[in-house]
Amino acid sequence: MRPIVVRPDAWPRAEGQAVKRPGRAGKNPAKAARSQVEPKPVDELSPAEAKKEHEFLAGEIERHDKLYYQEDQPEISDADYDALRLRSEALEQRFPGLISEKSPSLRVGAPPAAKFAKVRHAVRMLSLGNVFSEEETREFVARVRRFLKLGAGAPLDFTAELKIDGLSVSLRYERGKLAVAATRGDGSEGEDVTANVRTIADIPQELSGRHVPDVFEVRGEVYMAHADFAALNRRQAQSGAKTFANPRNAAAGSLRQLDPAITAARPLRFFSWGWGEASALPAQTNHGVLDAIAGWGFPVPPVTLCKSEDEMAAAYRAIELNRASLAFDIDGVVYKVDRLDLQERLGFVSRTPRWATAHKFSPEKATAILRGIEIQVGRTGAMTPVAKLEPVTVGGVVVQNATLHNEDEIARKDIRIGDTVIVQRAGDVIPQILGVILEKRAANSAPFAFPTVCPVCGSHAVREMNEKTGKLDAVRRCTGGLICAAQAVERLRHFVSRRAFDIEGLGEKHIQAFFDEGRIRAPADIFTLQARDGGSLPKLAEKEGWGPQSASNLFAAIETRRAIALERFIFALGIRHVGETTAKLLAKTFGSLQEFRRVMAEAGAFDRLNEIDGIGDEVAQSIVDFFEEPHNREVLAALERELTVEPYKLDVVPSQLAGATVVFTGKLERLTRDEAKSQAERLGAKVAGSVSKNTLYVVAGPGAGSKLKKAEELGVKILSEDDWFDLVSAA
């Protein structure tokens, strides 16, 4: 056999691409450097030589993968193995003709990147609403019928499908070939896991069969079967690696490997349940398209077509009964309106489709001893009780904490320290306490006394009176405000959080530590951190756990955030009642920070805010209060000295109706109001309740009154419902 040519240092490696393959024998790079022969530079190879070497390398890589992953008997060190891969890739880069389906870089992946690239979904990946009973299923069907204006007698088919418990991915096929695979992420943007997905046998590299659309995104679930999961955990345990809590975590952990070779060695499978962008659809029904997807070579779980609520309930019960005999985990049943034209009419409510819902199985429950109740103080002073539990496994995960929401919740359920409580994971994620097993309560237990002072700063904690309803708020808040360290730290954490300033390397731990030592006390301090470094406090680079490199990385990360979009900036301020959406609304309304501040300094600030659609009395008052507080003004001024806040940029929606405001009035015959609204919003228009000079169209049906009159007065264009239909279908 030809000797392996290795010398890692001789070949270029991009920064951050260090290949991590934990557990491989012989980690010491010095050892690898001993046996070496200088390889011929790639540029000096003839195509024939390159081809030969490339083939040889591919074989070697495959052999070592097998030794390492399947037989756990590696022959070469990590560094040597990496060198093989890098050499192979260098060859491919110089001679792209060498790249084939079989080439190692595609089959088991390009060099691991420092992290996954982001992929924007052409069609958003949504989450589903939930129902937990037959009754709620009937309500769901009734809602759909109401929305579509279908009487109880009109036919309406639903499909019932297994809800596989794995992780969702979107597989984009262009001209029939797998082009990109992405995780769901936040629904709009996921991570590029193409290289990993190529290693999953259930997923074809190419769609087979006729009538393959030019572009088609197959969506479905990557999962791990029970038997494969058990075997994997056995192997993990034998090799001393950590085992996985459940098949879902194992699947997620396996897919999200930076090194696709690891994914390749994991027994991942795939089921398709839907699709995203499609240049053409092979059918007009959900079950028809799923059949076509199966025909292209994908596993598709069985679909039951249901003509009534009774049939849906029967399908659910049948699946529930069979659950234990399945080779994989499911966590419920998904119902979808079968006809695609109806799906389109139904549209979406925020992030969930109106035409589908998940009927979840009741989650696994467990009992645990409540050791104590901790009070956490949020950035608004909200005091949230958290149950500290004796660790217990629920749904394959060890749970130690569970939120108790607020003091009324504790009183309602009469939860006492020392009690045995019933725990479940809501939606199989967030632990919650259902109630107490009273028989197990100790005789000397006492109701929990919710503190009336802040556990951190000692200030009074009060429940405010809601002036409108005359009721007490559910939350008790610390009144310490500026003097409360907990609130200050939480505000800073909010400021640097992902949706606000998103400063890399400045996580919650660092914020707490920097606050404690006085390095950062107010937001603007973040941006003077470097200038003050080595002043009254020791240099950051000399601080424990830090070094020159990590310190300079942090300073660099901070620098990149000196320019920030207005909406992010407003959100970061942490004004009560102003979250991401309202921050964006304010940014859109005022355009620039200067203008926003100018208006807020005027006497009519409250009214200017209040007249914005979506901002009522409470939110307007909260914003006004924020700007009246001298400390906040100082914080703002200090930030403005350090930062460039960029004016708001309009999002571009390519549609005639983009940015327009329309008003519907009178009776609509063909549409429900919701339907009309979602149509308008899909085209980038806003639906308002009242007519003003900013209104572009008023769509008037029979019985229209004052709004129609006002439209005539203002000269706003008036459309019939039919006109509106024409406009929508033209767009």
Added chain:
DNA sequence: ACCCCTCGAGTTCT
């Protein structure tokens, strides 16, 4: 006066 939806603010664990 009530209902529905959306938003905000809090939460867990990997």
Added chain:
DNA sequence: CTCGAGGGGT
């Protein structure tokens, strides 16, 4: 993910 509350429509 859940709860509570705000906003807006019926």
